[in-house]
Amino acid sequence: MILLKDHTSTELSQALIELAPPARLIRMLHAAAVRRGMTELPTEVPEMPRRLLEQIRARVAIPRLTLVNKVVSPEDGFAKYLFRGEGEGQFEAVRIPLLHRPDDKKYVVCVSSQVGCALACAFCATGRMGFQRNLATWEIVDQVTQIQADSEHPVRGVVFMGMGEPMLNYDCVIRAARIFSEPCGMAINAKAITISTVGIVPGIRRFTAEKHPYRLIVSLTSADSDKRKSLLPIERVYPLPDLLAAVRDYHAATRKRVTFAWTVLSGINTSREDARTLAELTSGLPILLDLIDVNDPTGQFKRPSTEEANAFRDYLREELAMPVQRRYSGGQDINGACGMLAATPAPHEGFVTTIVSASDDRTK
């Protein structure tokens, strides 16, 4: 069977070429399944031959994830969804309300690209799970389809910052991004689709060569190689000089400012020396630095105090002279913030919606 959410509309037309379906029909079916969450192909479509629809129905299926659990934060409205696909393991996606624009109600969805992750970043709950498998394209797409169907406001952005390293599931991630941005897919602006990487150099180079319009974010977290090795073991495979060479080539090819993510770890990467090393490493490269406070339920890594965070921002202003923004990482009370996704087992089978109150056990 051809799985509808596994293909762009062009690929779907190609797969059905011997039936010669009108492009309008393919676009219509694609939009109905991907954007509007249709679960079964229709038996009748105005002006379309019934026999053609029967032939398509015999070849095409609409796959669907099982929603295992949904938790909504009473504190900031972030919602975490736990899904199960066709293969082993469960995975999570987070619906993020745009809190800084209260009159412009829309969501960004943070999707997973793998079940677990092999890269074992020291402060990440997904990394502690180990790697189980790559998600199929449709399993990535259906996270957004189901969240859109469950939401009263539109999804206007997607970030590949959930479970897994997107560049290690490159083909499925890029195909999913295409489906998200297709006018007959989710119709999300390509510039509102962000692909993050912790520094997979071949992936960055391929992304550059293929000239994708999506945003790229590179997790840096330290500009000191030894410190980075202890936090992000991938530094041993793709060390900073190679990573920065790939990032500089990306900038040269796209002329885009490069966004680096910096997980802020109290007492570890917040000194003037850390800011100075970063300035030296990125000298001459226009960058944007996203500061994200660590979320570590194990307590091994601590968030900075306000004084420490402010002092680091001052060091960065003085040493780096590049834009710096502190990202709000919401959903902490539901273990849905950056670094906290660990496919928490569902308390019950089937569809469960849990609203946690401020007094609930946050470790669930």
Ligand code: SF4
């Ligand atoms: S931060 Fe990303 S790359 Fe690192 S272990 Fe977690 S999911 Fe994997």
